[in-house]
Amino acid sequence: MNTPRDTQAGAGNGASTLDAIGNTPMVELRNLDTGPCRLFAKMELFNPGGSIKDRIALGMVEAAERDGRLEPGGTIVEATSGNTGIGLALVAALKGYRMILIIPDKMSREKIQQCRALGAEVIVTRTDVPPGHPLQYQTMAADIEARTTGALYIRQHYNPDNPAVHEVTTGPEIWSQMDGDIDAIVGGIGTAGTMTGLGRYFRKIAPDLKMILADPAGSLLAHYVQTGELTEPGAWVVEGIGEDELPPVGDMSLIDEAIVVSDRDSLAAARGLLKTEGIMGGSSTGTIAAAAAEWCRRQTAPKRVVAIIPDGGDKYLSKMYDDHWMADQGFVERETYGDLRDLIARRHDEHEDITVPPDATLAIALGKMRLFNISQLPVVQDARIIGLIDESDLLQRVLANADTQGAFGDLVATAMTAKLETLPPDAGLDAVKATFEKGFVALIRDENQYWGLVTRTDLLNWLRRNRPAA
Ligand code: PMP
Numbered sequence: 001m002n003t004p005r006d007t008q009a010g011a012g013n014g015a016s017t018l019d020a021i022g023n024t025p026m027v028e029l030r031n032l033d034t035g036p037c038r039l040f041a042k043m044e045l046f047n048p049g050g051s052i053k054d055r056i057a058l059g060m061v062e063a064a065e066r067d068g069r070l071e072p073g074g075t076i077v078e079a080t081s082g083n084t085g086i087g088l089a090l091v092a093a094l095k096g097y098r099m100i101l102i103i104p105d106k107m108s109r110e111k112i113q114q115c116r117a118l119g120a121e122v123i124v125t126r127t128d129v130p131p132g133h134p135l136q137y138q139t140m141a142a143d144i145e146a147r148t149t150g151a152l153y154i155r156q157h158y159n160p161d162n163p164a165v166h167e168v169t170t171g172p173e174i175w176s177q178m179d180g181d182i183d184a185i186v187g188g189i190g191t192a193g194t195m196t197g198l199g200r201y202f203r204k205i206a207p208d209l210k211m212i213l214a215d216p217a218g219s220l221l222a223h224y225v226q227t228g229e230l231t232e233p234g235a236w237v238v239e240g241i242g243e244d245e246l247p248p249v250g251d252m253s254l255i256d257e258a259i260v261v262s263d264r265d266s267l268a269a270a271r272g273l274l275k276t277e278g279i280m281g282g283s284s285t286g287t288i289a290a291a292a293a294e295w296c297r298r299q300t301a302p303k304r305v306v307a308i309i310p311d312g313g314d315k316y317l318s319k320m321y322d323d324h325w326m327a328d329q330g331f332v333e334r335e336t337y338g339d340l341r342d343l344i345a346r347r348h349d350e351h352e353d354i355t356v357p358p359d360a361t362l363a364i365a366l367g368k369m370r371l372f373n374i375s376q377l378p379v380v381q382d383a384r385i386i387g388l389i390d391e392s393d394l395l396q397r398v399l400a401n402a403d404t405q406g407a408f409g410d411l412v413a414t415a416m417t418a419k420l421e422t423l424p425p426d427a428g429l430d431a432v433k434a435t436f437e438k439g440f441v442a443l444i445r446d447e448n449q450y451w452g453l454v455t456r457t458d459l460l461n462w463l464r465r466n467r468p469a470a
Contacts, residue, residue, distance in 0.1 A: 018094050021047055021054045022169050026177040026306070031276040032289070037183075037296035037303045041289075042174055044310050045281060049086045051311035052170075056193055057087030059165030060154050061095065074150040075100060079141035082111060082190075082240055083311055084156050089118035100144055100151075102137045108239075110315045157191050158248050166197025174198070174306055175205060183303035184210040186259075186292035187310075188241030188284045189221055192250025194308060199254025213258040214284075214291030216242040216266060222258035237263040237329070238283040240310060259291035264331050266290060267320045270313065274321075280313035283320055328461050339425040340432065340444050343462045344452035346372070348380075355380040355450075356389065358413035362397060365389055365412050376441060378453060379416045385443060385450040387416035425451065432459065 024046045029039045044052035064070035075098040078088050085101045092099035099120040103112060104127040115122050129136045134143070145153035156162050174182065185202070187195050195211060202209045215222035218234035219242030233244035246252065261269075270286030273279045281289070292307035319325050324346055326332045336342050346354055355378045356365050365377055369391065376390035389412055397415040401407035422443040423431050432454060435442045442454040 016094060017048045018058060018091065021049075021058050023173060026174070027277075027279075029273075029277050029279075029289075029307070032273075032293045034293055034296035034305075035299055036301060037299050037305050039292055039296055040178065040304070040306045041277075041279060041309050042170075042177075042306055043279070044308060045279075045285075045312035047087075049083070049090045050314065051083035051087065051282075052194060052308065053083035053087040053311075054090065055087075055169055056156060056159075056162045056165050057084060057091045059169075060156065060159050060161045061088070061091050061097075063161040063164075064152055064154075070097070070152045071150060072096070074098070074152060075148050076154060077141050077145050077148070077151050078102075078154045078156065079137040080156065081137075084154075085115050085120070085122075086111065086118070088154065089115045089120035093119050100141075100148075102140045102144070104137050108315060108319065110318065114315070156193070156249075160249060162191055162193035162249055163197035163200065163251075166194050167201045168197075170194065171198050171201030171205075175201075178304060178306065180206075181304055182206065182209060182306060184212055184295065184305045185308070186212040186214055186288055186295060186305060187308040188214050188216075188288050189243065189247060189250065189255075190241050190284075192247035192252070194310070196250045196254060199251065203254065210256045211254055212291065212295050213255045214241070214288040215258055215260050216287050217260050217262045219243055220245075221252070222260045225252060225255045225258040238266050238287050239316075240282065241284040241287060257295070259294055261287045261290045261294075267326065267331050269293075270320060274313065279309060280321075281309050282311040282313055282316050284311070285309050285313075286320075328465070330465050337425065340423060340427060340429075340442070340454065341425045341451050343432070343442075343454045343458055344444060345455075345458045345461065346452060348378075348450055348452040354378075354452075355385075356412050357381060358386060358411065358416070360412045361408065362394055362410050362412065362415060363408040366394055366408070374455075376453070378443060378450065379412055380450060383449055385420065385422065385445055387413070387418045388420060388441070388443065389416040393417060 025043045027041050029041055047054035076088055076092050077100045079102045081104050089099050101115055101120050102123045102125055105124050112122055125137050125140055126135050132139060141153050145151045185198055189195050199211045213222060213225055216236040216238040218236035220231050220233045221243055223231050236242050266283060266286035269290035270281050270283060273281060273289050288307050292305060296305055313321055327334045354372050356368060358379050358381055368377055376388055378385050379387035379389055393415045398404055398407045421440055422445045424446050425444055432442045436456060444451040
């Protein structure tokens with residue numbers, strides 16, 4: 001078991017990034033409505049890999065080193081879609097192990113990129129296959145372990161060193177940071193390592209302390225805590241917490257109460273925490289912060305409460321911290337018009353200019369397409385749309401010019417398509433379909449202004465949002 005390391009000693013003591021795991025700060029949340037209670041946040045996002053999972057990555061690897069399951073130069077294998085993979089990749093990089101991660105293909109690109117950047121070999125496999133299928137991610141990990149000499153499959157969901165790390169490091173840190181005065185801890189459960197380890201530690205040192213589960217709506221854990229029954233799980237968007245089965249390494253009897261939080265409230269709470277407290281947490285942070293504030297407000301006597309902040313929000317920039325994603329998923333209301341303007345994913349407005357002027361260069365147009373991850377740009381002058389430039393216009397121009405680099409300096413006006421088909425907002429869905437059939441995107445404008453464009457993806461997203469399956 002790794003013991004808390006002394007990161008306070010001065011530089012020059014040979015400390016590595018691994019020594020910066022743990023000993024995370026505790027801050028008070030002063031701007032949330034917490035009724036009679038004081039609410040504190042254990043800032044696990046400050047770990048070097050950006051999450052609480054660095055602790056267990058280091059703990060599980062060092063335990064395996066100690067008992068000889070992992071030898072120098074060996075291979076670490078894990079089937080994970082998230083933060084444990086990043087933590088393990090970090091530990092493997094610094095300790096010189098080969099790291100193989102098997103990740104299901106629904107995972108965010110950012111997490112996969114971070115693991116690869118840390119030197120891990122990432123195998124992306126199918127999400128939609130049942131346990132036991134040769135392409136299922138845990139089956140693949142077991143198979144790779146069996147075929148690779150010196151390999152160890154970490155199995156965080158079954159690994160007793162996962163909760164043990166929290167019992168030995170996270171628990172004592174919280175106790176000392178709170179000066180031994182603490183009434184409740186609020187956290188989420190994925191593998192249950194965090195809450196099981198903390199529960200075991202505090203049951204010994206502070207038996208009256210309450211362990212509160214923050215659970216996303218759809219997970220079966222909260223209902224199990226409340227009733228002892230297992231129900232059919234649903235689906236949820238919050239990442240890293242909530243389960244559709246009981247966590248094998250967890251001890252659910254340590255949990256005193258559970259609070260269910262909807263995806264919408266979780267994401268709103270996380271975004272709110274950034275604005276009011278300056279804490280940029282991930283989606284599970286939102287669930288936990290919302291549940292913690294709720295629990296605090298329910299109390300009649302003053303209490304001191306700690307909420308766990310499991311990871312940072314940088315991995316969710318393209319999701320919950322992107323206003324367009326929030327609107328696409330239906331988590332925030334946008335102004336609606338009841339016409340084709342509602343299909344425009346990115347409305348043309350003063351906050352976000354996803355158009356180019358005719359006197360911009362092709363290099364600028366290409367840069368903007370890359371920035372917004374789109375393949376065409378309306379050309380706008382004085383609020384009027386005068387053309388459209390897409391990837392094939394750019395390619396044609398650049399390939400036709402012997403001086404390729406010079407061609408990127410040509411003006412958009414000379415390469416754009418000026419013959420435009422536009423639709424008024426009230427043209428209707430059939431008009432959009434007809435426009436797509438001709439191979440065009442639908443440009444929505446009325447006599448006064450250009451509103452934005454509708455692509456096939458926009459229509460698909462809109463249909464998914466607005467037309468639930470029959
Ligand atoms: N939040 C996030 C973002 C996570 O990745 C995890 C780990 N799955 C948790 C919370 C829950 O931690 P644990 O596995 O210890 O229950």
